[in-house]
Amino acid sequence: MKPAPFTYHAPALLEDALAILGDTAQDDGRVLAGGQSLVPMMALRLAQPAHLVDIGRIDGLGDLIEDSAGLTIGALVRHQRFHAPVVEGVLGRLLRYVSSHIAHLPIRLRGTFCGSLANADPASEWCLVAATLNARMTARRRGETRVIAAADFFDGVMATALSPDEILTGVQIPHPLPGTKVGFYEFSRRAGDFALAMSLVSYRIEGGVVTDPRIGLGGVEEYPRRIAQAEEIVAGQPLESDVLERTAEATAAAIAPLVDHHTSAAYRRDLARIAVLRAFARAAQGEPADG
């Protein structure tokens, strides 16, 4: 239960971190941010990086920046930061509510938003938020910066489009348009435990019908994503129970659930269906949550 040996690097500048990572990525060099997923994996020897590049002492990575394009979340912004709404309106309330589902206070005080995305656990709440709200990921490597759309970012269980020498330096969530309603629902067996299914939905009502619906599903498949087949059903329809039932059933039909010793595919499909219905119910109440 002790991590394997590694060489520790704690650069003060992002450029230095990128250079060290560039030199050590081939040798399984890894970024250490909050460490709340990587360190347990190292303790269990599931991860044995030869080099750790600790970005915790780099100034500026803990910034939250709101501008006309959206909210940009820096690489060292920790989960607990969202406990008080970081932006006005529905986005700040949503992020606050979602953050309360992440593990427990000591974990939330250390773990980072961007670290969750880079780690890409199927049950990560932030990955679902990023996928559903079309976040834009900024990835940097030595001499190169690129922006990756959420739809292109997740690639499998704990797999992303990031290359080993890249650091996810920031994630931008676009501002929801005025009138946007959002709802989030998560099912897990214990408080703070991994989600078995969760859904985030957002939409607007224009002319009495659902406009720009987004139906995100997480914790069920290899990675969270929007379910286009379900969005097509609810788009342009009034928000009525039979429409929502068909939307939820289309979600369950469209997915390839993860299975394990405790959960069958049929069980996870049913959880997915319920999660979508409850997320819509919460959105219709005008708040991300009833809590």
Place this chain on the structure above:
Amino acid sequence: MDDRRDLTLHINGQRHDIRLAARKTLADAIREDCGLTGTHTGCEHGVCGACTILVDGDPVRSCLMFAVQAEGRDIRTVEGLAERDNLHPLQQAFIDHHALQCGFCTPGFLMLIIGALAREPDPSEAALVDLIASNMCRCTGYKNIIEAVRWFEGRRSEKGES
């Protein structure tokens, strides 16, 4: 090839100059290199919370930090709670309300609760239950832990302490 280095940790106001491998967790460094064995290690992968300490005032799992990450930070452990022979009032409240049985999880609970109450005093019942769900007590003493915290909070508000 173990990356060993010199390191200074500041724990409960005392300076500890130590030499250790980069892979050594803060929990192990506190216990083995600084001799402060009040911080307990249970699961060693961030689930049980027995090793919870305060780093710059925040309750964190010391098994999920490497000691090298804690250089320059203000660390507080259970040994720093009592003043000479006088227990910290939350420690006394744990005794008075039977909030421990075997006691293995107690240092972690004390540091968790003291750190959390400093951030948000007087939590709601739901918030308190959510908070203490962070840590595991295998003797299932949660009910009495809540009673101890309630007594401690009442005492604080009577005395007008923040």
